[in-house]
Amino acid sequence: MAPHITGRTKPTKPKKQQRATKRKRDDVDVEKLEQQVQDLDPKGSYTSFSDLPLSLPTQEGLKACHFTTLTPIQARAVPLALHGSDILGAAKTGSGKTLAFIVPVLENLYRKQCVGQDAGLGAMIIAPTRELAIQIFDVLVKIGRKGHLFSAGLVIGGKSLQEEQSALARMNIVVCTPGRMLQHLSQTALFSVDNVQMLVLDEADRILDMGFQRDLDAILEYLPKDRQTLLFSATQTKRVSDLARLSLRDPEYVSTSEQGESATPKSLQQNYVLTPLPDKLDTLWSFIQTCKKSKIIVFLSSGKQVRFVFEAFRHMQPGIPLLHLHGRQKQTARLDITTKFSHAQHSCMFATDVAARGLDFPAVDWVVQLDAPEDADTYIHRVGRTARYERDGKAVLFLDPSEEEGMLSRLEAKKVPIERISVKQKKQQSIKPQLQNMCFKDPTLKYLGQKAFASYVRSIHIQKDKEVFKLDKLNLEEFAASLGLPGAPKIKFIAGDDAKARKNAPRAKMDDSEDDSEGEKGDKNKKPEIRTKYDRMFERKNQDVLADHYAKMVRDDDIEALDGTQMSDDDLFSVKRRIPVQEEKEDSSDEETTPAVADMDLPPGAKAVHIPGAKDALIIDSKRREKLLKSKKKLLKFKESGQKLVFDDEGNAHQIYELEDEDAFKAKGTAEEQRKKFLEEEAQRVRESDLLDKALAKEKKRAKREKRKERERGEEGASDDEDEAPQLADASEDFKKFLAGSEDGSEAEEDEEEQPKKKQKKWFEGEGRRTDMGREEAAPETLADLEALAAGLLG
Numbered sequence: 127m128a129p130h131i132t133g134r135t136k137p138t139k140p141k142k143q144q145r146a147t148k149r150k151r152d153d154v155d156v157e158k159l160e161q162q163v164q165d166l167d168p169k170g171s172y173t174s175f176s177d178l179p180l181s182l183p184t185q186e187g188l189k190a191c192h193f194t195t196l197t198p199i200q201a202r203a204v205p206l207a208l209h210g211s212d213i214l215g216a217a218k219t220g221s222g223k224t225l226a227f228i229v230p231v232l233e234n235l236y237r238k239q240c241v242g243q244d245a246g247l248g249a250m251i252i253a254p255t256r257e258l259a260i261q262i263f264d265v266l267v268k269i270g271r272k273g274h275l276f277s278a279g280l281v282i283g284g285k286s287l288q289e290e291q292s293a294l295a296r297m298n299i300v301v302c303t304p305g306r307m308l309q310h311l312s313q314t315a316l317f318s319v320d321n322v323q324m325l326v327l328d329e330a331d332r333i334l335d336m337g338f339q340r341d342l343d344a345i346l347e348y349l350p351k352d353r354q355t356l357l358f359s360a361t362q363t364k365r366v367s368d369l370a371r372l373s374l375r376d377p378e379y380v381s382t383s384e385q386g387e388s389a390t391p392k393s394l395q396q397n398y399v400l401t402p403l404p405d406k407l408d409t410l411w412s413f414i415q416t417c418k419k420s421k422i423i424v425f426l427s428s429g430k431q432v433r434f435v436f437e438a439f440r441h442m443q444p445g446i447p448l449l450h451l452h453g454r455q456k457q458t459a460r461l462d463i464t465t466k467f468s469h470a471q472h473s474c475m476f477a478t479d480v481a482a483r484g485l486d487f488p489a490v491d492w493v494v495q496l497d498a499p500e501d502a503d504t505y506i507h508r509v510g511r512t513a514r515y516e517r518d519g520k521a522v523l524f525l526d527p528s529e530e531e532g533m534l535s536r537l538e539a540k541k542v543p544i545e546r547i548s549v550k551q552k553k554q555q556s557i558k559p560q561l562q563n564m565c566f567k568d569p570t571l572k573y574l575g576q577k578a579f580a581s582y583v584r585s586i587h588i589q590k591d592k593e594v595f596k597l598d599k600l601n602l603e604e605f606a607a608s609l610g611l612p613g614a615p616k617i618k619f620i621a622g623d624d625a626k627a628r629k630n631a632p633r634a635k636m637d638d639s640e641d642d643s644e645g646e647k648g649d650k651n652k653k654p655e656i657r658t659k660y661d662r663m664f665e666r667k668n669q670d671v672l673a674d675h676y677a678k679m680v681r682d683d684d685i686e687a688l689d690g691t692q693m694s695d696d697d698l699f700s701v702k703r704r705i706p707v708q709e710e711k712e713d714s715s716d717e718e719t720t721p722a723v724a725d726m727d728l729p730p731g732a733k734a735v736h737i738p739g740a741k742d743a744l745i746i747d748s749k750r751r752e753k754l755l756k757s758k759k760k761l762l763k764f765k766e767s768g769q770k771l772v773f774d775d776e777g778n779a780h781q782i783y784e785l786e787d788e789d790a791f792k793a794k795g796t797a798e799e800q801r802k803k804f805l806e807e808e809a810q811r812v813r814e815s816d817l818l819d820k821a822l823a824k825e826k827k828r829a830k831r832e833k834r835k836e837r838e839r840g841e842e843g844a845s846d847d848e849d850e851a852p853q854l855a856d857a858s859e860d861f862k863k864f865l866a867g868s869e870d871g872s873e874a875e876e877d878e879e880e881q882p883k884k885k886q887k888k889w890f891e892g893e894g895r896r897t898d899m900g901r902e903e904a905a906p907e908t909l910a911d912l913e914a915l916a917a918g919l920l921g
């Protein structure tokens with residue numbers, strides 16, 4: 127058992143004194159704790175956190191979060207990690223790997239008293255995506271806030287480098303993404319990692335794979351060799367080459383799966399459905415229609431696919447709130463969406479693989495894989511978003527018949543138990559006519575459809591596993607028709623295109639902004655962009671009628687994405703307008719019934735309703751008429767059309783056109799002269815406005831161009847996570863670009879706007895840490911709150 131600290135600091139003491147008392151107390155505590163850890167059998171069997179020698183702050187943090195029993199991976203990994211061993215941890219998705227490294231990080235640093243600014247950075251936790259880093263940070267803060275004095279921080283980009291730089295100097299624990307950390311290591315002069323005692327890689331196989339290879343290797347160069355390294359993933363790497371890169375010292379392989387057992391949870395029901403590519407959307411729509419009271423994640427292969435399906439389905443109002451998440455959205459939008467989805471009871475989120483790993487959304491009922499995963503590991507991580515920690519969950523994989531054999535053999539090799547199910551024909555609906563109609567009417571949607579088509583076809587083309595992904599076996603004409611397109615856009619392929627490199631190419635340089643998965647950002651060998659005739663067509667159209675649509679879709683993708691989400695929520699969540707019948711009833715009680723209505727002689731069962739603005743009362747004598755009341759649009763025809771008036775300077779109303787006094791008219795000259803004069807004046811006015819408009823448009827265009835350039839420069843340099851960070855082929859060059867045109871400043875401003883300083887202060891002062899009847903402490907509402915709190919642990 128961990129020792130208990132006696133003699134709590136009295137709240138009346140000044141802060142400095144409190145802190146000093148606590149430090150002294152901790153010194154005593156640390157000695158005892160160290161002894162207990164030495165006496166602990168690292169391979170013993172433990173069932174609860176109280177069986178382990180943990181510091182009081184950690185114990186309290188765990189208690190506050192109601193973590194008492196150790197999960198199998200925690201039971202095995204934590205004692206070993208407390209002892210200082212390097213660990214290769216592998217356990218099923220949702221089995222509690224995060225705590226398996228958070229607890230040792232807090233404890234080992236605590237025992238080494240690696241606290242305070244002088245101690246420097248003691249632990250670095252690396253995650254492949256920003257979302258996952260935020261989630262880990264959240265867990266760290268929840269456990270650590272109950273009395274630990276460490277200063278913790280999040281370094282994932284999305285705010286100014288300078289802001290992060292100054293925070294870094296105070297951090298004892300950092301949670302980061304590889305690209306951004308490397309950027310700091312190379313650029314932040316006073317940032318030292320010489321004291322790092324622990325390195326943690328969550329989703330280690332992903333961070334060690336090609337995508338992050340160069341970033342990680344560069345980071346490792348900076349870190350001291352004499353450190354403890356913990357690697358965790360559901361699909362752990364055991365490749366000797368990877369382990370050699372990390373200079374592990376006699377690593378302990380901790381796996382909780384039996385030999386030959388799958389990495390997917392037992393409580394997960396896994397099925398696949400055979401659906402030819404052109405019928406996929408029909409099947410998905412039908413599926414969603416039958417699962418409206420569920421929480422669903424639908425995985426697709428690219429951001430473009432996600433956008434199109436989200437937009438199309440949103441227009442068709444499926445009766446369930448829709449969300450969409452992909453790596454091309456702004457960080458704030460991404461955060462907003464993940465938070466919304468976490469809190470939603472029923473929702474369907476379309477996502478790329480940016481959401482495939484590590485994210486712990488509560489109570490997801492279904493994981494649907496509309497597009498097949500690139501490999502079995504991706505499959506495992508995707509389905510792992512449901513059936514987490516002792517909960518049930520269901521997963522369904524959509525396969526084109528041509529993919530069935532290959533994909534099943536890949537899954538079999540990983541011991542994934544998956545069974546075929548078929549769709550009930552009577553439940554199957556076709557949305558093809560609707561999609562075609564929508565694309566016909568809405569060029570924006572059609573454009574998105576074309577992009578989605580191209581990006582899907584390209585994603586199949588660049589897949590490495592040709593036994594699964596066979597482009598020649600797909601009916602592309604029918605697929606295009608199923609998206610509502612009049613024909614299949616022609617796509618040129620370039621031989622030797624590499625799936626991962628393409629997928630991870632930097633945003634600014636990508637034409638068809640493929641996805642969001644992180645990693646390899648080497649862009650040196652980038653092939654010329656693939657352009658379809660539709661791209662050219664849209665560029666041409668872009669100059670005139672579609673300019674607005676295009677600009678909105680392409681440039682303001684992020685804003686639009688966020689808006690889209692809100693719109694979807696509005697569509698589905700907004701309180702329905704009360705129908706006039708009800709209004710009338712209420713109104714009548716207020717004696718506002720018009721005499722016309724009150725005096726009417728009505729047939730039995732019928733009622734008269736007065737529509738504001740209508741001359742006569744409306745008789746409601748059938749269901750059809752009653753329905754009519756729900757439609758504002760239909761009610762319009764019963765209202766009298768209004769009159770348009772203009773007001774003069776004295777406030778007198780006039781008709782728009784009034785007949786002039788004949789004599790006055792004649793006094794101004796003949797009708798012909800007046801007409802000419804009028805035309806000349808108007809022509810002059812138009813010319814002047816035209817000049818003004820042109821100058822304005824020019825200025826706007828210039829400003830926009832400047833802004834875009836600046837953003838591109840910023841994005842090229844802001845190597846953060848997966849989807850945005852360019853692999854630093856020539857680090858100094860990229861950093862130069864970054865420095866030249868970082869948009870961090872503006873993002874920081876945005877952040878500041880969202881988080882008034884007052885609020886941050888509140889957290890620093892420890893307000894809001896009220897415990898509600900023994901329940902969890904009030905959670906920080908925003909990321910900035912969380913960061914402020916974590917930094918403030920140190921005071």
Ligand SMILES: Nc1ncnc2c1ncn2[C@@H]1O[C@H](COP(=O)(O)OP(=O)(O)OP(=O)(O)O)[C@@H](O)[C@H]1O
Pocket residue numbers: 192193194195196197200217218219220221222223224225359360483484485486510511514515
């Ligand atoms: N000891 C515990 N007692 C109760 N709940 C726990 C415990 N440990 C973890 N959990 C809960 O289990 C869920 C899954 O945990 P976590 O996200 O750490 O899983 P994971 O193994 O990292 O999953 P993935 O492989 O998908 O990243 C979380 O909601 C977490 O709060």
